[in-house]
Amino acid sequence: MSTLANDGRNRQLFMTRFPQGEAGPGDFEVREAPMPEPKDGEVLVEAHYLSVDAALRLIMRDSKDFLFRVQPGDLVRGGVAGKIVESRNPNFKPGDFVTGGLGVQNYAVSDGTGLSKVDTSIAPLPQWLGGMGVSGLTAYFAVTEECKPGPGHTMVVNGAAGAVGSIAGQIGRILGAKVIGITGSDEKGKWLTEELGFDVAINYKKGDLYEQLVKAAPDRINSIFDNVGGDILNESLRWIALRGVVLLCGSTSQYTQEKMEGPSNYIWLGTMRARMQGFVVYDYADKFAAAQAQLAQWVKEGKLVMRENVVDGDVGDFPDVFQRLYHGENRGKMVIRLQAASA
Amino acid sequence: MSTLANDGRNRQLFMTRFPQGEAGPGDFEVREAPMPEPKDGEVLVEAHYLSVDAALRLIMRDSKDFLFRVQPGDLVRGGVAGKIVESRNPNFKPGDFVTGGLGVQNYAVSDGTGLSKVDTSIAPLPQWLGGMGVSGLTAYFAVTEECKPGPGHTMVVNGAAGAVGSIAGQIGRILGAKVIGITGSDEKGKWLTEELGFDVAINYKKGDLYEQLVKAAPDRINSIFDNVGGDILNESLRWIALRGVVLLCGSTSQYTQEKMEGPSNYIWLGTMRARMQGFVVYDYADKFAAAQAQLAQWVKEGKLVMRENVVDGDVGDFPDVFQRLYHGENRGKMVIRLQAASA
Numbered sequence: 001m002s003t004l005a006n007d008g009r010n011r012q013l014f015m016t017r018f019p020q021g022e023a024g025p026g027d028f029e030v031r032e033a034p035m036p037e038p039k040d041g042e043v044l045v046e047a048h049y050l051s052v053d054a055a056l057r058l059i060m061r062d063s064k065d066f067l068f069r070v071q072p073g074d075l076v077r078g079g080v081a082g083k084i085v086e087s088r089n090p091n092f093k094p095g096d097f098v099t100g101g102l103g104v105q106n107y108a109v110s111d112g113t114g115l116s117k118v119d120t121s122i123a124p125l126p127q128w129l130g131g132m133g134v135s136g137l138t139a140y141f142a143v144t145e146e147c148k149p150g151p152g153h154t155m156v157v158n159g160a161a162g163a164v165g166s167i168a169g170q171i172g173r174i175l176g177a178k179v180i181g182i183t184g185s186d187e188k189g190k191w192l193t194e195e196l197g198f199d200v201a202i203n204y205k206k207g208d209l210y211e212q213l214v215k216a217a218p219d220r221i222n223s224i225f226d227n228v229g230g231d232i233l234n235e236s237l238r239w240i241a242l243r244g245v246v247l248l249c250g251s252t253s254q255y256t257q258e259k260m261e262g263p264s265n266y267i268w269l270g271t272m273r274a275r276m277q278g279f280v281v282y283d284y285a286d287k288f289a290a291a292q293a294q295l296a297q298w299v300k301e302g303k304l305v306m307r308e309n310v311v312d313g314d315v316g317d318f319p320d321v322f323q324r325l326y327h328g329e330n331r332g333k334m335v336i337r338l339q340a341a342s343a
Numbered sequence: 344m345s346t347l348a349n350d351g352r353n354r355q356l357f358m359t360r361f362p363q364g365e366a367g368p369g370d371f372e373v374r375e376a377p378m379p380e381p382k383d384g385e386v387l388v389e390a391h392y393l394s395v396d397a398a399l400r401l402i403m404r405d406s407k408d409f410l411f412r413v414q415p416g417d418l419v420r421g422g423v424a425g426k427i428v429e430s431r432n433p434n435f436k437p438g439d440f441v442t443g444g445l446g447v448q449n450y451a452v453s454d455g456t457g458l459s460k461v462d463t464s465i466a467p468l469p470q471w472l473g474g475m476g477v478s479g480l481t482a483y484f485a486v487t488e489e490c491k492p493g494p495g496h497t498m499v500v501n502g503a504a505g506a507v508g509s510i511a512g513q514i515g516r517i518l519g520a521k522v523i524g525i526t527g528s529d530e531k532g533k534w535l536t537e538e539l540g541f542d543v544a545i546n547y548k549k550g551d552l553y554e555q556l557v558k559a560a561p562d563r564i565n566s567i568f569d570n571v572g573g574d575i576l577n578e579s580l581r582w583i584a585l586r587g588v589v590l591l592c593g594s595t596s597q598y599t600q601e602k603m604e605g606p607s608n609y610i611w612l613g614t615m616r617a618r619m620q621g622f623v624v625y626d627y628a629d630k631f632a633a634a635q636a637q638l639a640q641w642v643k644e645g646k647l648v649m650r651e652n653v654v655d656g657d658v659g660d661f662p663d664v665f666q667r668l669y670h671g672e673n674r675g676k677m678v679i680r681l682q683a684a685s686a
């Protein structure tokens with residue numbers, strides 16, 4: 001085991017109590033576990049990057065309504081990109097890079113279910129958690145299969161500087177739509193328009209959001225790619241176009257609320273014959289490889305920018321980094337680079 | 344003009360101020376107007392029945408967001424079933440029965456736009472405002488084109504004893520679905536199950552609505568036909584099935600609210616890949632005749648019950664009758680029968 005990086009130690013992050021409001025360091029605990037040993041058919045994965053996703057907060061709650069949830073005493077769920085360090089499974093060999101939902105820990109054993117081998121000659125490893133991973137695939141299928149933008153179509157992306165929103169908006173542009181990004185700072189807005197090619201960026205903290213949307217989208221909004229919920233969704237809904245679509249990708253503004261708030265302007269769906277559509281990327285699993293090839297091609301052609309917001313740290317830094325998501329500090333995909341990544 | 348019923352006088356109902364909460368008699372005023380005279384190409388219609396619709400309250404508000412609205416000083420909008428008493432338009436002759444959005448008044452002149460001739464040998468005149476009119480057509484197209492029920496499908500109708508809901512639920516049953524009606528009294532529930540053939544009726548005022556829904560629909564809800572909004576929609580949403588649909592037909596619980604409330608459980612649309620769908624019956628205008636033939640056929644076969652809640656009165660009684668809608672007193676379509684109907 002002396003070849004293992006991450007100090008050769010396995011730290012794991014557990015949730016200790018249900019968070020109130022934002023989840024913070026006091027809701028978690030790091031425990032050191034023995035190094036797991038793969039049995040026949042299993043592999044040992046060494047985590048190099050941890051995916052930090054806002055949606056985690058949604059399932060950290062005391063509700064039986066959720067199929068997937070994190071309860072006090074549970075290992076924190078999360079996506080990992082890492083390397084096979086030991087294999088007793090013929091589908092994987094030591095040195096293979098993989099991604100999978102292995103949880104917030106340095107090492108994990110897996111029977112291969114839900115593990116994906118990734119090709120780091122096509123994209124660097126952390127990108128397989130971001131633009132080439134679940135975030136990018138969500139953007140890709142939500143936009144191409146549900147929003148269906150094209151010339152003459154105006155698309156609004158809420159949470160536009162985030163991991164999914166930043167890719168979704170760019171795909172909208174590639175397909176010919178006018179894309180308006182809503183974000184929480186002028187700096188991020190500048191990034192959207194100057195580096196990612198968004199047509200318009202709106203800072204929802206400045207001025208009347210609805211008025212700004214009406215100005216930016218004089219012919220109303222054909223699709224709303226919503227990661228945020230709350231007031232931002234609500235004001236966008238008020239300006240939905242005839243037969244428009246609201247793609248529900250996430251509701252970050254609501255995850256920390258004990259009592260969530262629905263969009264009162266949902267009644268505009270009625271008048272405008274519009275629809276609010278739920279979406280889960282795993283429904284498209286059989287088309288992931290083709291989508292990843294397309295995404296990589298767009299990157300190569302300079303049409304698509306994938307950005308990771310990389311923080312160096314360890315398992316114990318996860319709660320801090322997670323909290324930053326709620327303060328709108330990230331651009332693109334937030335990941336923690338573990339020591340093993342540079343070993 | 345001596346052959347005119349309704350006393351040969353023309354009373355009109357005007358809105359005098361924006362209502363606060365429920366609209367009441369103090370928000371309206373009856374004025375007597377001169378009998379209108381049709382010009383070339385026009386007809387004079389004598390109102391026999393006034394349609395009383397909850398949605399009117401929605402547009403009686405100080406908001407420029409609405410294309411159709413009623414402002415202080417405006418004639419109150421509303422559907423009418425009546426008779427042509429004078430015609431200078433070749434498409435209509437005296438004695439023809441028609442329906443149209445002529446407003447709350449005894450007589451109206453029209454150039455024929457939006458007037459529909461109706462055949463009272465197929466269905467009695469007031470039914471052309473209800474089951475054979477906009478209410479029934481809304482139910483028909485919403486259910487057949489969007490909810491698409493069939494064997495194995497569970498459909499929930501919110502506002503099930505109302506003009507649209509009572510027809511929608513019966514169509515769901517005819518097409519093979521299990522239909523659960525939500526209403527506000529045991530008496531109305533009994534009417535739904537015993538006379539209209541609903542599988543289950545739930546009185547939302549008794550017990551936990553969500554628990555009752557889970558019990559009545561163990562495999563979750565495939566479609567929600569929503570006329571109500573508010574808590575009833577919200578609790579139903581929490582139990583939506585995979586790829587389910589919420590058909591937005593109306594939001595009566597919200598019309599009297601200055602600040603409307605959105606359904607916080609809209610986030611279940613995401614997880615369940617479900618959709619909330621807006622709907623406007625006029626999009627199907629070219630298929631109205633075929634739908635009416637089908638509806639009439641079902642009535643003839645004893646599969647569909649159309650019921651009007653008829654109140655004898657005049658234009659000045661409209662505010663009172665309108666208010667009753669908010670107290671859940673009606674079963675089926677609420678109409679006012681004017682004096683001319685019995686003349």
